[in-house]
Amino acid sequence: MSTVPAIRVRGxxxxxxxxxxxxxxxxxxxxxxxxxxxxxxxxxxxTLLRCIALLEEATDGFIEIDGEPLGFGLGPxxxxxxxxxxxxxxxxxxIGMVFQQFNLWPHMTALGNVAEALxxxxxxxxxxxxxxxxxxxxxxxxxxxxxxxxxxxxxxQQQRVAIARALALEPRIMLFxxxxxxxxxxxxxxxxxxxxxxxxxxxxxxxxxxxxxFAASVASKIxxxxxxxxxxxGAPGTVFGKPRHPRIEQFLDTYLDRGAAGLL
Amino acid sequence: xTSLLGYLxxxxxxxILSGLVNTCVLWVVGTLLGTVLGFLTxxxxxxxxxxxxxxxxxxxxxxxxxxxxxxxxxxxxxxPYLCLxxxxxxxxxxxxxxxxxxxxxxxxxxxxxxxxxxxxFDAIPRGHIEAATxxxxxxxxxxxRIILPEMTMLVLPAMVxxxxxxxxxxxxxxxxxxxxxxxxxxIIGNRDYxxxxxxTILALVYWALVELCGRxxxxxxxxxxxxxxxHS
Ligand SMILES: Nc1ncnc2c1ncn2[C@@H]1O[C@H](COP(=O)(O)OP(=O)(O)OP(=O)(O)O)[C@@H](O)[C@H]1O
Ligand SMILES: [Mg+2]
Numbered sequence: 001m002s003t004v005p006a007i008r009v010r011g012x013x014x015x016x017x018x019x020x021x022x023x024x025x026x027x028x029x030x031x032x033x034x035x036x037x038x039x040x041x042x043x044x045x046x047t048l049l050r051c052i053a054l055l056e057e058a059t060d061g062f063i064e065i066d067g068e069p070l071g072f073g074l075g076p077x078x079x080x081x082x083x084x085x086x087x088x089x090x091x092x093x094x095i096g097m098v099f100q101q102f103n104l105w106p107h108m109t110a111l112g113n114v115a116e117a118l119x120x121x122x123x124x125x126x127x128x129x130x131x132x133x134x135x136x137x138x139x140x141x142x143x144x145x146x147x148x149x150x151x152x153x154x155x156x157q158q159q160r161v162a163i164a165r166a167l168a169l170e171p172r173i174m175l176f177x178x179x180x181x182x183x184x185x186x187x188x189x190x191x192x193x194x195x196x197x198x199x200x201x202x203x204x205x206x207x208x209x210x211x212x213x214f215a216a217s218v219a220s221k222i223x224x225x226x227x228x229x230x231x232x233x234g235a236p237g238t239v240f241g242k243p244r245h246p247r248i249e250q251f252l253d254t255y256l257d258r259g260a261a262g263l264l
Numbered sequence: 265x266t267s268l269l270g271y272l273x274x275x276x277x278x279x280i281l282s283g284l285v286n287t288c289v290l291w292v293v294g295t296l297l298g299t300v301l302g303f304l305t306x307x308x309x310x311x312x313x314x315x316x317x318x319x320x321x322x323x324x325x326x327x328x329x330x331x332x333x334x335x336x337x338x339x340x341x342x343x344p345y346l347c348l349x350x351x352x353x354x355x356x357x358x359x360x361x362x363x364x365x366x367x368x369x370x371x372x373x374x375x376x377x378x379x380x381x382x383x384x385f386d387a388i389p390r391g392h393i394e395a396a397t398x399x400x401x402x403x404x405x406x407x408x409r410i411i412l413p414e415m416t417m418l419v420l421p422a423m424v425x426x427x428x429x430x431x432x433x434x435x436x437x438x439x440x441x442x443x444x445x446x447x448x449x450x451i452i453g454n455r456d457y458x459x460x461x462x463x464t465i466l467a468l469v470y471w472a473l474v475e476l477c478g479r480x481x482x483x484x485x486x487x488x489x490x491x492x493x494x495h496s
């Protein structure tokens with residue numbers, strides 16, 4: 001059982017019309033560890049994450065979560081087949097997602113955002129849902145801001161609420177798409193430290209990030225995506241250590257000014 | 265001025281009051297039903313099949329492209345010719361003036377509101393809906409819990425403006441003899457040849473109603489402004 005990766009991606013292809021954005025991705029994210037997805041802009045990182053979150057439907061290929069097929073499975077004659085809605089819902093429930101733009105619902109308080117799915121999807125009584133939401137907000141250090149609306153929170157606080165919203169549903173896997181990229185530099189720290197804590201607690205995480213320092217220190221595995229292909233993967237020391245792949249060298253030249261030089 | 269106040273007592277006053285009540289009923293009911301119709305239209309156009317979208321788009325454009333006066337006329341006088349044959353029995357759209365007025369306002373308001381709601385739908389960031397999907401809300405739950413309330417706060421100011429325009433359009437219904445405010449005031453004006461006095465009363469009453477509606481709108485907006493400008 002322990003050899004089954006939390007996320008297994010095989011031959012994943014995604015086309016938007018004629019444009020092939022992902023050209024046959026194979027990826028394993030080990031359980032209980034942090035996998036960081038890096039790569040230049042437009043390389044398909046978000047698209048890959050969105051396919052795993054089922055926000056996009058892959059054109060071809062398979063995704064398994066804890067060994068269970070997600071979205072598509074094999075039919076009786078070995079053909080690729082769309083799975084029924086109930087199975088999709090059940091597998092999707094194992095996945096939490098955090099977006100670059102936070103995407104909190106502006107008409108609900110922080111508490112309301114976190115409690116929403118507990119009540120609406122899982123039918124939890126409002127009081128119990130609020131108590132659970134409060135506990136989640138407390139874990140990200142925002143219990144005191146529970147009654148604030150998103151417009152009254154800083155970017156870093158909004159992102160922490162978004163993390164609490166995902167965690168409240170007790171996912172097995174957390175996906176992060178550039179969670180700090182729309183934050184001012186002085187606010188990225190608070191979000192990264194929440195993520196570090198989550199990693200330490202043993203959460204399986206797949207993180208798209210340009211924070212090379214974070215990737216190098218927290219991830220057990222780095223995956224470098226380039227033009228829709230998985231170019232290099234391995235432990236941080238291998239991927240970032242010298243000699244480096246020329247594309248990674250080039251990529252690091254662009255991003256190393258983020259204070260990561262000392263960590264590599 | 266004394267003559268103006270004179271119209272507010274006795275028989276004339278009662279008639280003006282009943283006209284005012286009718287105007288308010290037409291306005292409120294027309295706005296509410298129009299909101300419902302507009303919302304259903306916007307949802308059908310967004311989520312329904314293509315041909316439905318085209319058909320509704322054509323209807324909306326015809327309604328927005330013609331004067332309400334003409335629509336009220338056609339509905340009231342043309343309705344009786346619109347018949348539906350069903351197994352020997354036939355039913356025609358024969359309406360009394362008040363019914364025609366309500367129906368006309370509802371359709372007219374529905375067309376405008378549907379465009380407001382469509383713009384509101386488009387203004388909701390896609391990420392807010394994706395966030396709902398990732399936490400497991402289904403389509404209907406997302407519509408009810410996320411899209412609807414978020415859209416409401418986006419379109420509320422425009423809806424207040426639209427309902428003010430609707431109030432003023434109710435005056436048109438006097439031409440199909442709906443006994444609303446303008447109809448009653450017309451009678452007095454014609455009888456006494458006192459158009460200036462009568463229409464001054466009319467103007468003041470409409471203006472008071474518009475002011476009331478505007479205030480209610482601003483109050484609602486202030487309550488909502490707390491989260492209207494969230495930047496995520
Ligand atoms: N819905 C879409 N329709 C068409 N093309 C798309 C769509 N979404 C993404 N693309 C294209 O797919 C490519 C990969 O996009 P993606 O957002 O996955 O890149 P990324 O690696 O996340 O980049 P960034 O670092 O800028 O976020 C881009 O060329 C983009 O224009
Ligand atoms: Mg991206």
